Amino acid sequence: MVTLAEVAQHAGVSASTVSYVLSGKRSISATTRERVEHSIQQLGYHPNAGARALASSRSNIIALMVPLRTDMYVPVMMEIAIAVATTARTHGYDVLLLTGEEGPAAVRRIAGSSLADAMILMDVELHDERLPLLRESGHTAVLIGLPADRTGLTCVDLDFEATGALCVDHLAGLGHRDIAVIGEAAAVYERHTGFAERTVDGIRAKAQEANVRVLHRPCEGGYAAMAGTLARIFDERPGTTGFVVQNEAAVEPLLNLLQQQGRAVPEDVSVVAVCPEQVATQASVRLTSVAIPAQEMGRRAVEQVVAKLAGRGSDEVELLEPVLTVRASTGPAPS
Amino acid sequence: MVTLAEVAQHAGVSASTVSYVLSGKRSISATTRERVEHSIQQLGYHPNAGARALASSRSNIIALMVPLRTDMYVPVMMEIAIAVATTARTHGYDVLLLTGEEGPAAVRRIAGSSLADAMILMDVELHDERLPLLRESGHTAVLIGLPADRTGLTCVDLDFEATGALCVDHLAGLGHRDIAVIGEAAAVYERHTGFAERTVDGIRAKAQEANVRVLHRPCEGGYAAMAGTLARIFDERPGTTGFVVQNEAAVEPLLNLLQQQGRAVPEDVSVVAVCPEQVATQASVRLTSVAIPAQEMGRRAVEQVVAKLAGRGSDEVELLEPVLTVRASTGPAPS
DNA sequence: GCACAGGGTCGAAGCGCTTCGACTGGCGCC
DNA sequence: GGCGCCAGTCGAAGCGCTTCGACCCTGTGC
Known part of the structure; x- marks a missing residue:
């Protein structure tokens, strides 16, 4: 391994000068700088991370x-x-x-x-x-x-509260009065992950304001879980016409199940997802969504x-x- | 920050002794070790990573x-x-x-x-x-x-070659004679990613051996891409009854499209995927698959x-x- | 009773870098 | 013409740790 000292020697300057060339913390004449940089190139010098961290108490x-x-x-x-x-x-x-x-x-x-x-x-x-x-x-x-x-x-x-509100706002604006929220897995709520709760808070607040009924159901990913959740939702609120999906792993199962049940999207039910753009655009139905940036x-x-x-x-x-x-x-x- | 030297002083030993307690590279009497460990605890000592890296030329x-x-x-x-x-x-x-x-x-x-x-x-x-x-x-x-x-x-x-072979073997054993391979995105092949090519090699070799016809088609993820690919496959080989899916993002679109076309899985067509277990078990049809470990x-x-x-x-x-x-x-x- | 072995400990020399204070020479300014 | 100043450079002192050789002491074998 090439060291600072070797570079200094090769360039005919002191070690500190090389260091200052590297860090730019003191002014160096153009000619010296060039000589040093040339030596660095030629020797293939790389500063040693450990030494640097020790001396500067910065590890980068x-x-x-x-x-x-x-x-x-x-x-x-x-x-x-x-x-x-x-x-x-x-x-x-x-x-x-x-x-x-x-x-x-x-x-x-x-x-x-x-x-x-x-x-x-x-x-x-x-x-x-x-x-x-x-x-x-x-x-x-x-x-x-x-x-x-x-x-x-x-x-x-x-801003997950605003995100939730935005979803409800959109659905309410389209005339939906009964909205179901497909939430994250139950475990996510149990450990009080901020974003999950805040989204639901935003949804609830906006729903009250817009006079919309909301049913929130946690849901694991996958088909089996989604099927159960969906059945219970329609059981409890047969008039549900709007869905807000928070759990990306539930998006595709939901669309698929709705289709199987003969509920057309968006004619019979509307779906808004909170998910990355890629998921929204690659889903079987191009999803109206709030992007996760x-x-x-x-x-x-x-x-x-x-x-x-x-x-x-x-x-x-x-x-x-x-x-x-x-x-x-x-x-x-x-x- | 507490240093080695402070620990040494606190324990009434030399710095090197503390170091040897930490590294175990020399034998230390039980009493000394205990005193040192106690001091470490009490002072809340953590070795400095930079210094350690510099001295030992090991960064861990x-x-x-x-x-x-x-x-x-x-x-x-x-x-x-x-x-x-x-x-x-x-x-x-x-x-x-x-x-x-x-x-x-x-x-x-x-x-x-x-x-x-x-x-x-x-x-x-x-x-x-x-x-x-x-x-x-x-x-x-x-x-x-x-x-x-x-x-x-x-x-x-x-062993992706064996993986490909295994998929074909399974399908051939079930009597399938026309197999389509839903490959990775074209870009993956273009940059010659080993695993993609090796899988296909394994598939081809086994297919020849088992007297099975294979059609390999790269495919991006998502529904649109999958729909096009699928149409072209059935166009070219209407008798296709077996699929090997290599691109996980294509799994769900494929199942969904097959269903829409009225082709039942596994009665009309069989699908084997190369994917993580989770994808296989959470898909709309529980997938026969080779796991990616x-x-x-x-x-x-x-x-x-x-x-x-x-x-x-x-x-x-x-x-x-x-x-x-x-x-x-x-x-x-x-x- | 002595030499020797070896377990247990210490001191000191770095590891390669940053940084501070000090030094030098040339410049402008009064 | 002398002063101060500043850009440009150097030397040396660490940063906190590892590790090598040296040392001491106790126990063992003959």
């Missing part, structure tokens, strides 16, 4: 804690993770992948070892165990999601982290505005 | 290069990544997430900076650009996938890496045996 690494839940919709997680990784690179950071497995202890480990300069937490619960540790450690962090108590925390998330969330989270590390931080909650796109799955309520 | 980090292709089936990638991360932790390693974005340069950067002790490459192409750099750098690495030239490389992958692949890759780092390495290709599970989507060919 951002830790990303992703849940390893199987009941979460994986593509969204992945999309966020990828967006985080690529955005981080454009700011000179690498990303360390931590799974939920290790639990809150991971926060302590990362903070304690200075392995990462900052952390991004995904799948934040309303009363997340990691948060006390995070506050206590004083490590800079950004959450993707919204906990109950966000004092001293920076959060990025889709996974990439945007990942990007913003990193940008917040970078800002905080640069001292330009803001302890703010950044809620992304939901956008509803009308496609082929919603229409006027049947009279 | 494994870099994972994941593709950021949108045409790959994401859940499998994610599952592998998660398995890699959790398995790595059990061996004391963390995982650095690198996206394909940076390209081959990432290999050079990681190898040069000693940021990671080893690398795991996913989505390896037949003639992957990263491989020459990898060989040249001498960095320890494991591939998930099989390149054309694997001299000096350790690879882990599902994503977790197992991630785990084995890490274990190979760990073995190599410990000097117990083997430059071997480890092919995982495919397993076909019969479910409800295949039956005897109609006479």
Whole structure:
């Protein structure tokens, strides 16, 4: 491995000069800079990450804690993770992948070892165990999601309340009076994942305002579960004409079952989904949907982290505005 | 931050003794060990990762290069990544997430900076650009996938040839004589991704042996693409009674379209998929399938890496045996 | 009773980098 | 013409850890 000292020697300057060429923290004459850069090229020099981290107490690494839940919709997680990784690179950071497995202890480990300069937490619960540790450690962090108590925390998330409201608004505007919400798996509510509850809150509030009846039913992914849920919904509320689907894994089963039952979409029933654009456009019926801006969330989270590390931080909650796109799955309520 | 020296002072021993307690590289008396461990607890000491990396030239980090292709089936990638991360932790390693974005340069950067002790490459192409750099750098690495030239490389992958053969074997055994293969998106073949071609090779070889006709058609995910592909297949080979589906995103559209066309599964046509178990069991028809052992692949890759780092390495290709599970989507060919 | 082995501990020398203070020479300014 | 100033460079002191050789002490074998 080539070292800084070797580069310095090769260029006929001192080690510190090379370091300053690299960091730009002091002015260097053009000729010296060129000589040094030439030597770096020629020797194929790469700074040693460990040494750099030790001397500067900056690792240029951002830790990303992703849940390893199987009941979460994986593509969204992945999309966020990828967006985080690529955005981080454009700011000179690498990303360390931590799974939920290790639990809150991971926060302590990362903070304690200075392995990462900052952390991004995904799948934040309303009363997340990691948060006390995070506050206590004083490590800079950004959450993707919204906990109950966000004092001293920076959060990025889709405005799920507005999302729920938007869906109901759209259906109500089309004349639907009985709406069913196909929710996330029961386990998601049980551990009080913020986004699931907030969506339902938004739906409920808007429904009351618009004088619409709402039936909310958690639902696992897959056909069997969906079939049961659907049967019970129509049993309880035969007049249901509008569906809001929150669980992407339920979208296709729902459409399929409706079709089998002879209920046409959107003539007999309308369906609005909260899902990534790709799911909406590739479904068997092109879905009217509110997009989950996974990439945007990942990007913003990193940008917040970078800002905080640069001292330009803001302890703010950044809620992304939901956008509803009308496609082929919603229409006027049947009279 | 608490340092080694402070722990040493608190415990009344020298710094090196604390280090040896931590690493276990020299014998330490029970009483000393206890005193030191007690001090560590009490002070809340965590070794500094940078310093450790510098002094030991070991970062305890494994870099994972994941593709950021949108045409790959994401859940499998994610599952592998998660398995890699959790398995790595059990061996004391963390995982650095690198996206394909940076390209081959990432290999050079990681190898040069000693940021990671080893690398795991996913989505390896037949003639992957990263491989020459990898060989040249001498960095320890494991591939998930099989390149054309694997001299000096350790690879882990599902035996996709056997997988293809297994599918054909199953269908042929049920009396099917005309089989259609719903392949990956065309782009996947264009960049010569090993697994896609190997599956088809396996299918072709077995088909010839079993005297079965095969029609292979690449196919994007989604309904529109699938509808076109399906129409062309039945146009060309009206007698097709067996399907092998390689692209998970095509599974549900295929089942749905077959149903719409009045072709019953498995009475009229049989479908075998190559996909994760979850997809197979949650589909509208429980699918006979060969599982993609994503977790197992991630785990084995890490274990190979760990073995190599410990000097117990083997430059071997480890092919995982495919397993076909019969479910409800295949039956005897109609006479 | 002595030599020797070996378990247990310590001191010191780095690992490769950043960064601070200090030094030098040339420039503009009064 | 002397002063201060600043751009440009250097030397040295760490950052917190690992590891090697050296040392001491106790126990063992003859």
